[in-house]
Amino acid sequence: MALMQIAEPGESTAPHQHRLAVGIDLGTTNSLVATVKSGAAEVLLNHDSQPLLPSVVRYLKDQTVVGAEAKAAQAIDPQNTIVSVKRFMGRGIADVAKYGALPYKFIDAPGMVKIETTAGVKSPVDVSADILRVLRIQAEEALAGELVGAVITVPAYFDDAQRQATKDAANIAGINVLRLLNEPTAAAIAYGLDNESKGTFAVFDLGGGTFDISILKLTKGVFEVLATNGDSSLGGDDFDQAIGAHWRKQLGLASADHGDTRRLLMKAREVKEMLTTQVNAESTLKLSYGQEFKLRLSQDEFWAMTQALVQRSLQPVKKALRDAKLGVADIDGIVMVGGATRMLHVQRAVTEFFGKPTLNNLDPDKVVALGAAIQANALAGNRTGEDLLLLDVIPLSLGLETMGGLAEKVIPRNSTIPIARAQEFTTYKDGQTAMAIHVVQGERELVKDCRSLAKFELRGIPPMVAGAARIQVTFQVDADGLLSVAARETVSGVSTQIEVKPSYGLSDNEIAEMLKASFSHAKDDADARVLSEEKVDAVRLIEAVQAAIKRDGDTLLDTAERAEILAAIAALTPMIETADARTIKAQVAELSRTTENFAARRMDRSVADALKGKRVEDMQSL
Amino acid sequence: MTIDFTKNHFELFHLPVSFQLDSAALDRAYREVQREVHPDKFTLATDAEKRLAAQWATRANEGYQTLKTPLNRGRYFLKMHGIETEEESNTAMPLPFLMQQMEWREAVVDARAAKDEATLDALAAQKQADEKQLFTQLENELSQPSTFAAARLTVRKLRFIEKLGEEIDDAYEAVIN
Numbered sequence: 001m002a003l004m005q006i007a008e009p010g011e012s013t014a015p016h017q018h019r020l021a022v023g024i025d026l027g028t029t030n031s032l033v034a035t036v037k038s039g040a041a042e043v044l045l046n047h048d049s050q051p052l053l054p055s056v057v058r059y060l061k062d063q064t065v066v067g068a069e070a071k072a073a074q075a076i077d078p079q080n081t082i083v084s085v086k087r088f089m090g091r092g093i094a095d096v097a098k099y100g101a102l103p104y105k106f107i108d109a110p111g112m113v114k115i116e117t118t119a120g121v122k123s124p125v126d127v128s129a130d131i132l133r134v135l136r137i138q139a140e141e142a143l144a145g146e147l148v149g150a151v152i153t154v155p156a157y158f159d160d161a162q163r164q165a166t167k168d169a170a171n172i173a174g175i176n177v178l179r180l181l182n183e184p185t186a187a188a189i190a191y192g193l194d195n196e197s198k199g200t201f202a203v204f205d206l207g208g209g210t211f212d213i214s215i216l217k218l219t220k221g222v223f224e225v226l227a228t229n230g231d232s233s234l235g236g237d238d239f240d241q242a243i244g245a246h247w248r249k250q251l252g253l254a255s256a257d258h259g260d261t262r263r264l265l266m267k268a269r270e271v272k273e274m275l276t277t278q279v280n281a282e283s284t285l286k287l288s289y290g291q292e293f294k295l296r297l298s299q300d301e302f303w304a305m306t307q308a309l310v311q312r313s314l315q316p317v318k319k320a321l322r323d324a325k326l327g328v329a330d331i332d333g334i335v336m337v338g339g340a341t342r343m344l345h346v347q348r349a350v351t352e353f354f355g356k357p358t359l360n361n362l363d364p365d366k367v368v369a370l371g372a373a374i375q376a377n378a379l380a381g382n383r384t385g386e387d388l389l390l391l392d393v394i395p396l397s398l399g400l401e402t403m404g405g406l407a408e409k410v411i412p413r414n415s416t417i418p419i420a421r422a423q424e425f426t427t428y429k430d431g432q433t434a435m436a437i438h439v440v441q442g443e444r445e446l447v448k449d450c451r452s453l454a455k456f457e458l459r460g461i462p463p464m465v466a467g468a469a470r471i472q473v474t475f476q477v478d479a480d481g482l483l484s485v486a487a488r489e490t491v492s493g494v495s496t497q498i499e500v501k502p503s504y505g506l507s508d509n510e511i512a513e514m515l516k517a518s519f520s521h522a523k524d525d526a527d528a529r530v531l532s533e534e535k536v537d538a539v540r541l542i543e544a545v546q547a548a549i550k551r552d553g554d555t556l557l558d559t560a561e562r563a564e565i566l567a568a569i570a571a572l573t574p575m576i577e578t579a580d581a582r583t584i585k586a587q588v589a590e591l592s593r594t595t596e597n598f599a600a601r602r603m604d605r606s607v608a609d610a611l612k613g614k615r616v617e618d619m620q621s622l
Numbered sequence: 623m624t625i626d627f628t629k630n631h632f633e634l635f636h637l638p639v640s641f642q643l644d645s646a647a648l649d650r651a652y653r654e655v656q657r658e659v660h661p662d663k664f665t666l667a668t669d670a671e672k673r674l675a676a677q678w679a680t681r682a683n684e685g686y687q688t689l690k691t692p693l694n695r696g697r698y699f700l701k702m703h704g705i706e707t708e709e710e711s712n713t714a715m716p717l718p719f720l721m722q723q724m725e726w727r728e729a730v731v732d733a734r735a736a737k738d739e740a741t742l743d744a745l746a747a748q749k750q751a752d753e754k755q756l757f758t759q760l761e762n763e764l765s766q767p768s769t770f771a772a773a774r775l776t777v778r779k780l781r782f783i784e785k786l787g788e789e790i791d792d793a794y795e796a797v798i799n
Contacts, residue, residue: 379665479661610654611636
């Protein structure tokens, strides 16, 4: 079976010391970066000494401003100040039209919209990369060193295009992505470790622009996601919009310009936040031409006008429970995540639905970043003692278009990842030599109601009578929840394979170019970085192989194999100080190749040992 | 690469080849294997190791999913013994069973149209009872080779029941929305 991987450039500090790794919550409204210091996860403060970096980017002609300063400029420069960019990730122009009137100049582009700004055309990936870059630099300064990598969180309900877009943004920002982690799962980690919880939990995560519900089973450090559901376009922003629409109607502001619309929405958010602690709230709106309005809203009014939004969040909860084959009584605890869960009527609705109080002893704004930091620390190999194990799922079914515009599911939603499934198709015309393969994601029967992820053609099928060819299409979802698809004609022995990425997809080269462009001194710095990464990779590989030989070489390697590996090490070692990146890379690949069988045997053995150990334990406990 | 894919799912988890299964032992073995092979344990490893980890974890997930649900396990168990269940090709079913299925499916369609959650609850309960009885029968048939062939029909019946369950789920979703 074809296995595809997206290469992750390693950029480790020397082994055997604490590796710097962070968790990043790239939120719709705010973003955070956290790390584990002396065993405890903590959020790193930004340049304004604040834990939260507003996810706002303002583009000026020759300057990019990120965070609070950009946020403050959203009303005076709405067209060039991008807020809530997360809602545009992996979305087309038809999708963003649903968000109502927005001040941006959108440009239609395959797979994902782009935005025209003073500083040129920006894709949501670029905007997100600008936010992530600030967070990376902030972390590197705070931790005084280069990061080995980061765990980036995404909404559990993000589809493949949205996940891929997030990973691309991180790569462009110069971040080695250790893992994309689902936000509710990250929150569960933070809770699970703090409270040593055991049982079945629901994580209700209502953020600024996205809603997730995940049902997880926790046992001895194992976090097993049973089902996930959500709405990737429901969040706190929609509550602001509801208040804004109400006032606009009430005050006759139908023709407000983009700047004033922003001002109104900022006031709506302010009043919404006030209503979490008081029954009435008021504020003053000052429009661009100086006119002032008194704004008032009561809790009752607010709750009534947004009840439908709250109800909308409960539908995915019911679906997730049904998929997990559980009832509300089976849920031992409900974890509330995301700033929008501060709204009292949201809390009340969730409490009423589950018939028990919710857990909110951790800051709902920080819990995702803290969980991500704990996972990043574990992935970087710093964690000792009891291991974490996350078994997560894909949120939406993956399938292919078949005759008549029908979607045939290949991997059903809530399948534990990584997963691979192959399905066979055949030709329907005599002599057919090509086949169009259309990959879709979603639950609906018709292709037009699902999200189109990629289209490609398998060519070079030898001419045969209709129905004789056997086209095997393999779907592979990796531990980041990212899909690769391969197609192969098996009957003729001729095998053609292709890898696909989402329609907007950036190639590895494009990402490398964008990364280079982001360095101020361009090519030289980027080249130096690449060389340093290759060196680190080489050192790490040699050490890992030597350690493996020491442990298992006597039992798992024959003389010839050992000699071949040792020769490859001997060839690589002097190159580290003298050779260029390309030469080192080639020899790293060669050494890696010579160790493949050895690595496979070692893994077989470790599995066998683990199961044997378990059985001995079981027998002893009898 | 020498990864051993000739082992069957039972052997993979060090479980006896039997339809009757200690599900707690399966859960435990699955987690033990994932603790060793999950890609999260190899984020900084060589490409070869990452590839192996992905293959192993995929394999463990597939094996676990196959053994965990009784219908998949039964089908797999029969296949291991060279018996195909012919769910796509063999449509011969006892008439009373088919009549019952059709009746229930119509009831699901009607309940869906009427947004009648109580009737769906009743149908789901009935479906579950029927399913449970068939699983007991399957377990008996798969406990001795002489009745393996007979188990094919039971598997095919269970596939009908599974489809009914999917229709009930779809109807629930339609009623909820």
